Amino acid sequence: MSALNSNNTFDGLDEPVRPTPGGRKRRLDKENHKKQQKKKVRHSGGAIIPTVGCQHKAVATGFCQAEKLSPDDLMMNFNKFYERPNKVDQERAILHLLDITRVKRQRLKILDVNKRKDRNMSVKYSLLCSSHPEKVPICKATFSKVFGISKDRVSRVAKYYAETAEARPERRGGARHSEEHNRRRQLIVEHIQSFTCRASHYGRRGAPGRKYLPSDLNVHKMNELFEAQNHAQTSYSLYYSVFTKDFNLGFGHPATDACSDCAKYKIRITEPNLTETEKRMESASFILHRRRAHMFYDLLGRVAEGHVTLCFDMMQNMVLPKTPIGQAYYSRQMYLYLFGVVVHHGENSHQKKDDVHLYVWQENESSKDSNMIASALSDCLKVRLQDKVGRSRGLRLFSDSCFGQNKNMNMVSMLMELRQFFPNLGIEHTFPVRGHSFLPADRVFGRIEQKIRKIDTILLPQEYHAILQQFGHVHVYGTDWEAFDYRSATKECVKAQKSFKISEARMLDLSTNKVGLKTAYNGEFCFHSVLKRGKRWADLKPEILPKRTSVKAAKKRDVLALLGAIGVSDVVRAFYDDALYQVTDNAGHSDEDAE
Template sequence: MEEYDEMDKCVTISVTGKRKRRQQHNSARSKAKENRYSANDRIPRVICTHSNSALCRADTLTEMDIAYINEQLYSSHDKVKQDAVLLSHMDVMQCKRRRAKVKAEDKQRQRDLTVKYFVLKEDKTNVPVCQASFLSIFGVKKDRVHGVAKYWLENGKARPENRGGSRQKEEEAAKRETVRNHIQSFTCRASRYARRGGPGRQYLPSDLSVAQMHRMFLEQNHQQVSYSLYWSIFVYDFNLAFGHPAKDVCSSCVKFRNAIKEPDPSAEEKQKKILLYTLHRRRARQFYNILNEVGDTLTICFDMMENLVLPKSAVGQSYYSRQLYMYVFGVVRHHGRGEPQRCHEIHLYTWLEYQNSKDSNTVASALWHYLSSVARAELCQCQSLRLFSDSCYGQNKSIHLLSMLFALRSHLYPQLNVTYFLPIRGHSFLPADRVFERIEQDIRKKTTILMPEEYCEILRKHGNVHEYGKDWQCYNFRDEAARFTSSPRSFEISDARVLQVSGDTLGFKPVFTGEFSQHSVLKQGKKWCRFNPPLLPDVNCVKVAKRNDVMKLLGEIGVQKSVLGFYKRILSNAGVQDIAQDLEDCDED
C-alpha cells in the first residue's frame, strides 16, 4: 500500500519516471547500425587464385572453416569488438625496406606499414592468407582494415569508437543535475481523490505547470537551459503530475493555513499559529505511523465505499435523476507499509438500498460476520487485534460497534485484546481506500450498468464479495446496545482517538500517546455473554420520489423487459398506494 497522510513531501528521483525512456536498441538508427555490422548480405568466400604458396594457403580452407572464421567476426554487432577481432588476425609492423617500383620519385608510393594476414581455424591452427582472401572471407573493405592497423601501430591499442556522442558531456551533466535539484526543491503529496496514474505517482500543486517551473528555474539560476531539456528530465527522471484542487480536506488544516496567511500579524502570533499547525500535522502523521507498525498483530482496516448508482448510464437524464444506491463495505487485512494487497485478504460486503439502510447496524453486522467467520482461524491464534477506520459517527464511531466488539470477545475470543484506532478528521486515507480506487477505475470503463450482478462481477476481480441475504445478514445491534450499555457515560466517544476493548471496561485515549483511562459501559447486572442481537428485518429505504425517478430513467434508457421487471419487483414496496396502476402508467409512457 502506498502511504497517504495528507503531508507535503520532498520530490525524489524515481526509478521509473512518468514516461518510459526510449529504448535505443529499438530505434531505426540502432537497427540500421546493427544491420551495417552484421553478416546479412555478406557471403564469405576465397577469391584469390594462389595455390601452393607459402604466403597464402587459402586454398586449404574448407567451407566449414570459412563459415567458422566468418562467425568469429560477426558474433558481435559492435564495431569496436569487430575491429579488435580483425586486429587479432593481423601482424602489423613498420616497413623495413623500400623498393622503387616506378621511375619517377614524385609518383613513388611511401607505405608506412606492412601487414601479414592469417585466419584461425576451428582446430586453433593459423593459416596465412593474402589481403584479398582476408577481405572476402570476413566481408570487410580495405580501408577499414587499413585504418585498424594504422591506429594500432600509432597508439598500441585497438581503435575506439569516436563517432557520435556528445562533445560537451561534463557541461550537459552539470546542467541536468542543476535541473534535478530545482525540481526536487518543490513539495508533493500522494493523491487521494485524483485516482488515476501509475503506482508511486506523486502530485505537485494544481497551480503549477512544467512551463512555470522552467520559467522559475531561469529566473533563479540565470543559466540557459532549454524547455525541452527541462521537460525531458521532468518526465523521465520523476514520477510527477499536477494534482486537482483538493476536496474534502481537513478543516483544521485550512483554518491554520488561512490564519498564517493573514496580513500584518505580529511575529509572536504567527509563530504560535505555525507551531499549532505543525503539532496538528504531526498528530495526523502519527496515525499512519501506528497503522504501519503491524508487528505480530492482526491489523484490519474497514471503510464504506462511495455509493454505487443503479442504473448507471451515460444518458444526460441520469445526472438529474435520483438513482438506486448499492452500498459496499470493505474490510482489508493490512500487512504494513509497502506490502501488496492480496485479493483473498480483501472482503467486500454489498447490499442495496431496498434491502436495508446504511448505518451502524449494517456496518457492525458485516464486521461481525468477518471477525466471527472469515478471520476466525487467525484470531484464534493471535492475541492482539487492531482495527482502523475513519471517524464517521453514524457508522463506525458509535457505542453500537463497541458493544459488538465486547460481545464478540466474550462469545468467541476471551483472551483477545482489541484496540480500535480513529484518525483525525480529514486525515483518514486507509488501505481500504486503495482498493476502492482500483474498483472505481474499472467502473469508469463501463458506460452502462443496469443490474447489481454487473457491479458484483467487477468487485470479484478485486476481492471476495459477500452479498446481503446470501452470505450475511443484518442484526439489530443498536437496540441491543441500548439495553446493555449505560447512559450517560463518563466519556465522550466523539473525542476518542484510541479505544481498547478488554474485559468489561473500555480503555479510552483522546490522543495517540499516553495511558488509557478505564471506563465502564455495561449496565449493572448485565453481562456481555448474554448480548444477543435479534435479526433485523429487511427495510426498504427507497422513497416514493426516488422510485418514480428511477422508473422514468429506465424509460429514457429503453431497457429490456427482464431488467424493467427486476426494478418493478424491488421497488414495489416503496410505500406507494396502488403500485400496480403506477407501473402500468410507466409502461405506457
C-alpha cells in the first residue's frame, strides 16, 4: 500500500453536493453484452461466406450473369459492403448496386384483381467485378446471398428510394422525447445539489470521495420533495438512476459524537417561545460558531512552503485478547494504545505510507497520559523526521483539545525542549473548536479499524503490529522508542501559577522562550513568561520513565478467565502471564490520566 487516498474535507462541516465522475454505481457497459456482441457480428458479416444463390446460366441476354463472378469478386463485394458497420451506410452501398426505375407498362397476366400485384417499380441488381469495367447483372436471390441480408431488406431500401429519391434513414430505437428527458435529468441534478452533505468522519465505508446526506433522508423522500418543488411527476427509477450514477452519496447514521454547541443552537433556534430578535441572535451565534470551525480547517489546509505540518491523535483502544466469543462482551480486556502522527501536505493531498508514524504501547507498560504522548511526538520529531524538521523554517502542529494528552504544559515543555535541538525553528500549535476535531489522522484510524474489524481473533500485540505496518511505520515502546518524565521536569522549571489558562487557547506560538497564546484564530499572540526565576528551557532534562502497569487486579482476573474460555496455546498464555505479573490489588492508574 504505497499511497493511501485521503480526502481532506472533514466531517462535522456541511458542504455543497457536487456531481462525482463515475457516480456510486457503474453505468452499464452494453458493449460487452451478448446481445450487443451478436449485433456486432451481424453488422460486420461474421460467419457469412458469400456464395451465388441461383443456378442461372450466364447467357448474353440473361438477366442474371452470376457465373461470370469469381469467388474473389464475391469476396470483394462482401468486404466493401461490411467495411461500413453502420446500417444507413450499408443501405447507401446497396443503392449503388441497384437500378430502380418506374414501371412504364403493365401487362394483365392475371385477370383476378384480388390476386394481381400491381408493381410500380422495376429493380435491377448488379455486383462489381474486377475483370469487367461495368457492373455484372445478377438476380435478387444471388444479391441477397452474397451480402447475407434478407430479400425484404433489399425491397425496403428500393421502395423507399423509389418514393422519396433518398436513402432510407435510421428509424430504429432512440428516445422519443430525448430533449424533455435530458431537461428533467438536469432538474434532478440541480435538486440533489441543493442539499448539503458531509464527509465521513473516519472514512470507514465506501470509495474515496463518498459523502453523506442527513440520516433522516432517503431517495424516496428526495423524489417526493423534487415533485413538490417542480410540480412535475417524475418516476422514482429516473431519480434513483441520477442519484446513483451521477453522485457518490449515502445517508449517514445519526451522529453520536456531534458538537454539543451545534446541537444546542439548533434546538434553541426552533423553540416556539423565542421572539424574532432572540432567534436572530441565536442564529448569529450559530453562524459564528460554524465559521470558527471552518477557520480551523482553512488553517490546516494552508501548508506554507518550507514548513512542516503534523496532525496527531490517539486512536480508539485496541483490546487484547480480541475474540468473537460471547464472554468477551462481559469481560474487561487489556488495551493496546496507538498514537498516530501524520505529515499533512495540504488540501486534496494524498497520505503516503511514509507520512504516517504509529506509536504503540501496552496497558501493562504505561498509561495513556501526557508523558507518553509528549515522548512519542518528541521521538517522531527528533528521530523519524529529523532531516525534514531540520530543513524547515517552521513546524505547524494540529491536534484536538484533550487536556490530559495534548493541551497541557507538559506538551509545551517538550516543544520548548525541541527548540534546543532546532534553535531557528518556529512552532505553532493549533486546536479546533470543540466537537469539530476531525483530523487527517482519523482517516488513517478509520482504515485501520476497517481492517481489524474483519479479523475475529487477535491474541498477541505482534498480530496488531503486522496489521498496522500496512498503513504506516510502526514504532513499538521499549524497542523503538522510550518515554520521558516531562511532568516532573515541568514542575521543576515552570511556574505553578500562570497568567493565562491554557484550556482557553486556540493557538500557541512557541517560537521564543515565552509562550504565545491566542483565544481566537485571528488577532495577535499574547506572550507570557512561564519559567521560574533563574530557570531556562535548557535546564529541562526529563528522565527516562520506567515501565509501570496501569492494569487493575479485576481486569487481570477477567483476562485470565477469558484466556481459559478461549483455550489458548502455551506461548500466548506465557505472554499474558508475563504482562500481568506485576498487577496487584493496589495497581493503578486509570486508562486516561486527566490533568
